[in-house]
Amino acid sequence: MAFDYDLFVIGGGSGGVRAARIAAGEHGAKVALAEQDRMGGTCVIRGCVPKKLMVFASSFRDGLAEARAYGWDASAGGFDWPAFRSRLDAELDRLEAVYRSGLAAAGVTVFDARATVEDAHCVRLATGRSVTARHILIATGGRPFVPEAAARAGVLTSNDIFRLPALPRSVLIVGGGFIACEFACILNGMGVKVTQLYRGGQILRGFDNEARDHVAEHMRAAGIDLRTGCDVASVGTVEAGARVVATDGQEAVFGKVVYATGRVPNTEGLGLEAAGVKLGQRGEVVVDEWSQTAVPSIYAVGDVTDRINLTPVAIREGHAFADTVFGARPVKVDHGLVPTAVFTRPEFGTVGLTEEDARAAGPVEVYATTFRPMRSAFAGRPDRALMKLVVAADTRRVLGCHIVAPEAGEMIQLAAVAIGMGATKEDFDRTVAVHPVMAEELVTLRKPVRSA
Numbered sequence: 313m314a315f316d317y318d319l320f321v322i323g324g325g326s327g328g329v330r331a332a333r334i335a336a337g338e339h340g341a342k343v344a345l346a347e348q349d350r351m352g353g354t355c356v357i358r359g360c361v362p363k364k365l366m367v368f369a370s371s372f373r374d375g376l377a378e379a380r381a382y383g384w385d386a387s388a389g390g391f392d393w394p395a396f397r398s399r400l401d402a403e404l405d406r407l408e409a410v411y412r413s414g415l416a417a418a419g420v421t422v423f424d425a426r427a428t429v430e431d432a433h434c435v436r437l438a439t440g441r442s443v444t445a446r447h448i449l450i451a452t453g454g455r456p457f458v459p460e461a462a463a464r465a466g467v468l469t470s471n472d473i474f475r476l477p478a479l480p481r482s483v484l485i486v487g488g489g490f491i492a493c494e495f496a497c498i499l500n501g502m503g504v505k506v507t508q509l510y511r512g513g514q515i516l517r518g519f520d521n522e523a524r525d526h527v528a529e530h531m532r533a534a535g536i537d538l539r540t541g542c543d544v545a546s547v548g549t550v551e552a553g554a555r556v557v558a559t560d561g562q563e564a565v566f567g568k569v570v571y572a573t574g575r576v577p578n579t580e581g582l583g584l585e586a587a588g589v590k591l592g593q594r595g596e597v598v599v600d601e602w603s604q605t606a607v608p609s610i611y612a613v614g615d616v617t618d619r620i621n622l623t624p625v626a627i628r629e630g631h632a633f634a635d636t637v638f639g640a641r642p643v644k645v646d647h648g649l650v651p652t653a654v655f656t657r658p659e660f661g662t663v664g665l666t667e668e669d670a671r672a673a674g675p676v677e678v679y680a681t682t683f684r685p686m687r688s689a690f691a692g693r694p695d696r697a698l699m700k701l702v703v704a705a706d707t708r709r710v711l712g713c714h715i716v717a718p719e720a721g722e723m724i725q726l727a728a729v730a731i732g733m734g735a736t737k738e739d740f741d742r743t744v745a746v747h748p749v750m751a752e753e754l755v756t757l758r759k760p761v762r763s764a
């Protein structure tokens with residue numbers, strides 16, 4: 313049977329764009345891609361990129377205070393959100409154009425429309441047109457999940473923060489995951505009074521416990537009213553914003569309420585189940601190690617598969633799919649040892665096993681230190697950095713590295729190379745320190761603080 317395309321990609325985010333570009337540009341496939349919103353997807357338009365730019369913007373208040381301590385005659389006026397936002401919008405327009413021109417250069421046909429799956433080889437566009445393809449790739453990502461009652465009260469999600477016409481004076485952030493914590497720190501840095509409620513015992517569930525405690529302590533010290541073990545009991549609209557009653561009985565009015573209570577895969581109404589594609593409990597597309605679904609011609613990559621929901625992982629999966637299916641070069645993505653950073657203040661970089669998971673797997677030695685980084689200590693700031701290595705007692709291999717410090721994301725990227733190569737504690741010890749930098753602590757950790 314002759315198909316219109318070799319590959320039809322649904323979703324122009326990190327995973328879909330990479331798959332389309334590699335399949336068409338490197339392997340010569342005839343490729344089309346449908347995007348219902350803006351090209352670039354979550355990461356570029358309403359995730360990693362605008363968020364990181366907001367992290368930068370929010371860091372200058374402390375930076376200016378530090379500058380004064382270093383002798384500069386510097387003072388901050390107010391933070392001009394509309395001025396920042398118009399530059400941010402322009403940057404996102406620029407990046408979207410880069411994504412579009414990359415697809416055009418690779419010869420990918422783009423449809424600016426929602427697409428749904430009709431059957432194993434057919435996609436229907438919202439324009440009414442049907443298109444056939446030998447392979448279909450589902451790369452539709454995910455979206456914020458908001459409980460029904462909160463949604464009825466008109467609360468915001470992370471998507472809305474980038475589009476706020478003005479910054480509120482106060483905000484309530486609900487949730488304890490990395491997105492909730494990052495926005496709490498960003499808005500706090502921009503001068504907004506931040507309260508954060510999280511129903512669990514500690515923020516950043518799933519990460520190393522000692523690092524979670526360290527981040528939480530610094531967030532509180534920075535002035536964020538972080539209340540764990542506490543949720544929203546009710547939320548209602550008032551003239552000044554939203555009146556919220558918390559489960560601890562406290563009641564307050566906030567300019568805005570932001571729910572960052574998790575994300576769900578975008579599979580609703582896609583026609584996947586009718587086509588024979590299996591979905592999991594959260595609505596995620598179930599795939600095998602090749603990202604292939606229960607229908608052999610349909611694959612899925614990225615957040616819609618709910619494996620590890622990070623941009624570099626979606627990109628890897630999209631690339632591996634294109635190489636496997638169109639490049640005759642079978643590639644599986646290794647989902648172990650994925651490094652990541654949480655852009656709180658201070659930043660948190662992590663790779664490998666938490667101390668808790670490592671202990672459950674076998675005997676470990678834990679090497680950790682906290683110290684005042686030179687730069688902030690000089691400025692009289694109380695911040696402390698945490699550097700931690702979790703080491704297998706028998707093989708001496710470093711199983712996990714957890715860093716809470718300024719620029720921890722930059723540091724963990726490099727530590728991940730060594731740990732991925734199987735570095736032992738003695739390999740770290742053999743490495744000569746760079747002085748004076750924070751990361752030298754990683755190669756000068758002499759004695760375990762705990763072993764079990």
Ligand code: FAD
Pocket residue numbers: 322323324325326327328346347348349350351352353354355356358359360363425426427428451452453454470491578582613614615616621622623624626
């Ligand atoms: P997406 O990027 O979500 O792209 C999916 C695309 O499909 C979207 O453009 C959507 O409009 C489109 N689409 C959906 N349905 C259809 C349809 N039926 N027809 C046509 N188009 C459709 N990751 C990191 O690695 N580092 C970070 O610092 C980081 N920060 C983040 C901050 C925030 C606030 C958020 C929300 C996420 C962040 N992430 C981060 C996660 C990262 O953005 C995602 O893992 C990544 O974007 C997933 O890529 P994807 O291709 O799977 O999906």
